Amino acid sequence: xxxxxxxxxxxxxALSREQIELILDTAEPFKEVSERQIKKVPALRGKTVVNLxxxxxxxxxxxxxxxxxxxxxxxxxxAAAGSSVSKGETLVDTARNLEAMRIDMVVIRHGSSxxxxxxxxxxxxxxxxxxxxxxxxxxxxxxxxxxxxxxxGKIEGLKVAICGDVLHSRVARSNIWxxxxxxxxxxxxxxxxxxxxxxxxxxxEVLPRIEDAIAWADALNILRLQLERMEMGYIPSxxxxxxxxxxxxxxxxxxxxxxxxxxxxxxxxxVEIDSAVADGPxxxxxxxxxxxxAVRMAxxxxxxxxxxxxxxxxxxxx
Amino acid sequence: MPSTTSLLDTTAIxxxxxxxxxxxxxxxxxVEQLVVVGIQRRGVExxxxxxxxxxxxxxxxxxxxxxxxxxxxxxxxTLGPVPVxxxxxxxxxxxxxTVVIVDDVLYTGRxxxxxxxxxxxxxxxxxxxxxxxxxxxxxxxxxxxxIAGVTITVPxxxxxxxxxxxxxxxxxxxxxxxxxx
Numbered sequence: 001x002x003x004x005x006x007x008x009x010x011x012x013x014a015l016s017r018e019q020i021e022l023i024l025d026t027a028e029p030f031k032e033v034s035e036r037q038i039k040k041v042p043a044l045r046g047k048t049v050v051n052l053x054x055x056x057x058x059x060x061x062x063x064x065x066x067x068x069x070x071x072x073x074x075x076x077x078x079a080a081a082g083s084s085v086s087k088g089e090t091l092v093d094t095a096r097n098l099e100a101m102r103i104d105m106v107v108i109r110h111g112s113s114x115x116x117x118x119x120x121x122x123x124x125x126x127x128x129x130x131x132x133x134x135x136x137x138x139x140x141x142x143x144x145x146x147x148x149x150x151x152x153g154k155i156e157g158l159k160v161a162i163c164g165d166v167l168h169s170r171v172a173r174s175n176i177w178x179x180x181x182x183x184x185x186x187x188x189x190x191x192x193x194x195x196x197x198x199x200x201x202x203x204x205e206v207l208p209r210i211e212d213a214i215a216w217a218d219a220l221n222i223l224r225l226q227l228e229r230m231e232m233g234y235i236p237s238x239x240x241x242x243x244x245x246x247x248x249x250x251x252x253x254x255x256x257x258x259x260x261x262x263x264x265x266x267x268x269x270x271v272e273i274d275s276a277v278a279d280g281p282x283x284x285x286x287x288x289x290x291x292x293x294a295v296r297m298a299x300x301x302x303x304x305x306x307x308x309x310x311x312x313x314x315x316x317x318x
Numbered sequence: 319m320p321s322t323t324s325l326l327d328t329t330a331i332x333x334x335x336x337x338x339x340x341x342x343x344x345x346x347x348x349v350e351q352l353v354v355v356g357i358q359r360r361g362v363e364x365x366x367x368x369x370x371x372x373x374x375x376x377x378x379x380x381x382x383x384x385x386x387x388x389x390x391x392x393x394x395x396t397l398g399p400v401p402v403x404x405x406x407x408x409x410x411x412x413x414x415x416t417v418v419i420v421d422d423v424l425y426t427g428r429x430x431x432x433x434x435x436x437x438x439x440x441x442x443x444x445x446x447x448x449x450x451x452x453x454x455x456x457x458x459x460x461x462x463x464x465i466a467g468v469t470i471t472v473p474x475x476x477x478x479x480x481x482x483x484x485x486x487x488x489x490x491x492x493x494x495x496x497x498x499x
Contacts, residue, residue, distance in 0.1 A: 029404060071389075302400060304400065305400030
């Protein structure tokens, strides 16, 4: 086993199909750890992980914290508000100060695209991107793919439609990279103001109407409509958005087959997704959250192993 | 492979497992609370066969488990890619049970140390025993088998290779040069 992820996980663009499959395969046994009465294994004992969140997050941050704790790492979570960042300290200075306290890994969420790579290039600790601007959110895409694999058995050949605000979505970008590398067909669907024209260059189809996406896909990944977009003039109103692009029971009933429904959360019920769909029999929105912990455990575990091709010593011994 | 020495063939492995199965029942004084737990990977197949043999001899159903000790290793902090993690499946609470750990080869004892740690996370068994197909010596920890199929000394530069039908397409215990695995 000489396949490794390297030092950092910045995005799925930089990973090979084999590396993505390694993460998904490694996540499988980690699901079981969270089902135990004692939900803890000693794999990362003695490692210190800092969760550096410059943007609001509940799900992702807690999911990372659980993943770290279930691997026995010591963890600290820093939110930008209430830290030195609000006093104007730069990202690199914050991270270097943390490193001076002998940390091993940083999980970073930041509003600027490229922040994770920028940091990874400048510090010795492993860096995991938990969302950087409009760039990537790799662990979200990985948990989406793990959920699809659970449901369909494989990713190859699946048709996945990513619906909504593609323009501002790092979730969309990471999913497109990951899914296309694993051989899925990907389409995006949303108002023209929220679907960048260049998205076709990533190898995806653009479907202008939600009805088209529903008729075409095996699974829908419904993105959150960031409410501040309305004020910025991308859409006329939330009601209008729901009327034209909302995923509703009525629309799904016209689909030739049952669609698997995904949403990265937090949901705006009654805007991009109706409650009856979100809570319906084909929704895997909560299994996605469960899988998130397993995927993040896998990423932490694989990165902690570090340096490639030096592990031959482990080959024999029982 | 030129310098492969056969230690046990299919028939011999079969006989050895029959003897081990009856030793397990004897040492446990029955099969009431017995759980047979195989260590990934080849311990799992051997545990399955032992459980089957015990069922044949004693009747009833023997509980099985699988243990992957990758996350409990003591060398994860050393350099190199981390080992592949396999599945752990155990009947949820082991408290009060008699657990027999089954592995193919007992060498340094470090795998068994890790297995004992992992089992402790699933309850407090009344008793834990260790059954191995091959005890090849070379212990680095104070761990000894309760039941051993064969006990051998391995010459320098060689190692024991266990193959099982279910995984490798044949049953064999062989001495092979270290480099071939």
